[in-house]
Amino acid sequence: MPDLLRSLLNRLRALGHRPGIFRRIFKLILLLVAGVAGVVLLLVLLVWAGAFGAIPDKEDLDNIQHPLASEVYSADSVLLGRYYLQERSPVTLPELPNNLKQALIATEDSRFYEHNGVDLKSLFRVLIKTILLQDEGSGGGSTLTQQLAKNLFPRKSHGALSMPVNKIREFIIARRLEKVYSKDEIILLYLNTIPFADNTYGIKTAADRFFSTAVKELTVDQSAVLVGMLKATHSYNPRLFPERSLQRRNVVIAQMEKYGYIKPWESKTYQAKPLALHYNATTHNAGLAPYFRAYIQRELLEWCKEHRKPDGSPYNLYTDGLKIYTTIDSRLQRYAEEAMKAQMKTLQERFEKQLNTSRLATIARDKLRLLPQYQTLKKEGLTEKEIMARLKAPVKTKVFTWKGDREVKMSVYDSLKHYIQFLQAGVMAMDPQHGSVKVWVGGIDHRFFQYDHVRETTKRQVGSTLKPLLYAAALERGVSPCDYISARKTSYTNMEGWTPENTEEETYERKYSMEGGLSGSVNTVSVKILEKTGIDNAITMIRNMGIKSNLPAVPSLALGTPSISVMEMVTAYSVLANQGVYLEPYYLETITDQQGNVLESATERRKGSRVLSRETTQMMLHMLQSVVSEGTGAALRNKYGITNDVAGKTGTTQSNVDGWFMAVMPRLVIGTWVGADDPRLHFRSTTLGQGAATALPIVAGLLQRANQDKTLSPVMQARFAPLSSQLLDRMDCKPSKSNKNFFERIFRKNKKKSVKVTKFKRG
Structure with missing residues (x-):
């Protein structure tokens, strides 16, 4: 001076x-x-x-609270994702590697260990060189502690005095922080609160996001990348600007060499390394089970409103760092997502080859008129032609394709056409013995398609997958499994001449046992079994098994005309695997706070009720195993090589709109649906559009992958209990036999098939 x-x-x-x-x-x-x-x-x-607002005192600083993301974990302790306003997760001092601290100090505050929060020497240097001598390369005067003060207590507007008031405030807070915390604790606080690129807050989240590694495992060059982006989180984002990030990383490494933290030869070695990102986009939508996490989010928000923290305030899902432990099995979830994507990618190619493009355009126009943009333009007085011109103007956007996301120029109208044509899928798996949900795949990609096809409010026609529930009701009402039922075509006069039909013409001339009728999914047999059971009796039994959707009391119930959710169907089939005991599905195990204190537990919730006899469920499982061995689900074995104990049922609705496959194993029940969101779009060919061709391959892919995982052997290799000799005797009959007697077979062989005319008896 x-x-x-x-x-x-x-x-x-x-x-x-x-x-x-x-x-x-x-x-x-x-x-x-x-x-x-x-x-x-x-x-x-x-x-x-305090004339410009209160300044935090020692007690306030000693109890610093910053927003923490709540984390969702699988049953096997794998992080599925987070709920956050700012993606942030803290680390402890032992987790901080020396190279990270050194990179930070060398780059941001080389005299950090010499000052007490405000570096007067650096401040005077900046004032003199920058202001008086106009040297813009003189650097900044803010210390790490001052930057921490700014992060913890954001600046406020005070008009013309904003800059000096905020600076003075940060000086005071920085000095107080230095009295409350040690130097290493200040570094820890800084790294836990500083924003990084891609809306990540805190070093733990940043290390996981950009390098898929723990903080303590960060190498020198990785630490330099993360510290380097602090100068400008967008400009030095390594995902968006890798070359710029690499240059900045090397500047940080050079600073580390300058201040003696690394040797010159080490500096050259690290600077020669490639960027080597291992990006991990675990966000609200990305990561495992995004549809499931979105589904439970509303329930968790309600839970937070109803539960209080020790200070009396309600919990906040986005800021209180809750740990949510679910029943999802990360291994099965991953295999289900992989199997779904593999099948749907192939299936979509086949679907687009036979897609009715004129119908697609009509659907797109219909949906366009429902959009808020259309309604707004219409209220402004624009004509239909003017509105369409506006909504057909191309704009730059990112779209989903099975070959990867694409940046394209596309209009609102073309975007609708693009997305409407995609087939969707819903997959859920449940442990039938406990009611715990293990797999939840609500669609093909949550980033672009957020409509969940598993949840109970999403209902689609179930087709033949409803038949096993009707057959179970029939057994409970005393219908014998070996009562042969004619498959002859029948017209019901009291149902306006309704005449159910089968897919195979030759079935009309045969009689079927329950096992044969179910294995071949013979519609006319199912209608007559419903008639024997009584519609009201069947509906009561199906409701007891967990189906809450509307079930019309009409004979077509036997053909699976009701619309039911995947979640309900899995619940009902789980009754068959659980010896007739109904369990309501659950998916939340435990909720804890940051310290691990249990706030909620599901241990007392598992209460079941018997709705079917053990004998009925054993006979039904035996019949459904025949479906997989030699019926409509046989592809599971002869095409995909699945040898596990599996019972199952396919389902295909009219015009191939919906394809289903339900799989039952002793310790896992899987339900799968495939179809377009708009039922006007469907496969023209039953060969391509039936459940055995659309939904079954997803289950097959899941089981193939799970069978390779030895840790899942207890689930995959579980076996059904053999039928007792008494039940074997009750079911000892051929699946089908001719509908004709000896003389009919000889003398009426070529006679045109007759249709029986009668009234449907409701039972």
């Missing part, structure tokens, strides 16, 4: 040779400096006194 003053005095003397003038100028400068100092001092006192 004396040298600077001497330089200024010499410049002033050069302005005039007369001492009087010089003295007057000097006094004026002193008065000006004193005035400025007085104003600054007054401003400091006002800020310190």
Whole structure:
């Protein structure tokens, strides 16, 4: 400072040779400096006194709380995803590697261990070089502690005084932080609260996001990348600007060498390395089970409203760092998602080849008129032609394709056409013995298609997958499994001449046992079994098994005309696997706070009720195993090589709109649906559109993958209990036999098939 003053005095003397003038100028400068100092001092006192808002005291700083994301875990302790406003997760001091601290100090605050929160030497350097000497390369004067103060207590607007007031406030808070925390604790707080790129907050989240690694495992070059992006989180985002990020990383490494943290040869080695990102996009939508996490989010928000923290305030799902442990099995979930994507990618190619493009355009126009943009333009008085012109104007957007996301120019109308044509899928798996949900795949990609096809409010026609529930009701009402039922076509006069039909013409001339009728999914047999059972009796039994959707009391119930959710169907089939005991599905195990204190537990919720006899469920499982061995689900074995104990049922609705496959194993029940969101779009060919071709392959892919995982052997290799000798005797009959007697077979062989005309008996 004396040298600077001497330089200024010499410049002033050069302005005039007369001492009087010089003295007057000097006094004026002193008065000006004193005035400025007085104003600054007054401003400091006002800020310190709280005139511009209270400044946190020692107690406030000692109890710093910052928003923490709540985390969702699988039953096997795998992180599925987070709920957050700002994606943030804390680390502890032992987790911080030295190279990370060194990179931070070398780049952001080289004198960190020498100052007490405010570095006056650096501050004066900035004031003199930047303001007086106009040297823009002189660097900044804020310490890490001041930056932490700014992060913890964001700046406020005070009009023209905003900058000085906020700076003074940060000086005061920084000094107080240094009195409350050690230097390493300040670094820890800083790294836990600082924002990184891609809306990530905190070093733990950043390390996981950009390198898929734990903080303590960060290498020197990785630490340099993360520290480097702090200068400008967007500009140095390694995902968006890898070359710029690499250059910045090397600057950080050079700074580490400059201050002696690494040797010159180490610096060259690290600078020569590639960026080597291992990006992990675990967000609200990305990661495992995004549809499931979106489904439970509303329930968790309600839970937070109803439960209080020790201070009396309600929990906040986005800021309180709750740990939510679910019943999802991450292994099965991953295999289900992989199997779904593999099948749907192939299936979509086949679907688009036979897609009715004119119908697609009509559907798109219909949906376009329902959009808020259309309604707004219509209210503004635009004509239909003008509205369509606006909504057909292309804009740059990112769209989903099975070959990867694409950046394209596309209009609102074309975007609708693009997305409407995609087939969707819903997959759910449940442990029938406990009611715990193990798999939840609500659609093909949650980023672009957020409609969940598993949840109970999403209902689709179930087709033949309803038949096993009707057959179970029939057994409970005393219908014998070996009562042969004619498949002859029948027209019911009291049902406006309704005549159910079968897919195979030759079936009409045969009689079927229950096993044969179910294995071949013979519609006319199912209708007659419903007639024997009684519609009301069947509906009561199906409701007891967990179906809450509307079930019309009409004979077509036997053909699976009701619309039911995947969740309900899995619940009902689980009754068959659980020896007739109904269990309501559950998916939340435990909720804890940050310290691990249990706030909610599901241990007391599992209460079941018997709705079917053990004998009925054993006979039904035996019949459904025949469906997989030699019936409509046989592809599971002869095409996909599945040898596990599996019972199952396919389902295909009219015009191939919906394809289903329900699989039952001793310790796992899987339900799968496939179809377009708009039922006007469907496969033209039953060969391509039936459940055995659309939904069954997803289950097959899941089981193939799970069978390779030895840790899942207890689930995959579980076996059904063999039928007792008594039940074997009750079911000891051929699946089918001819509908004709000896003379009919000889003399009426070529006679045209007759249709029986009768009334449907409701039972």
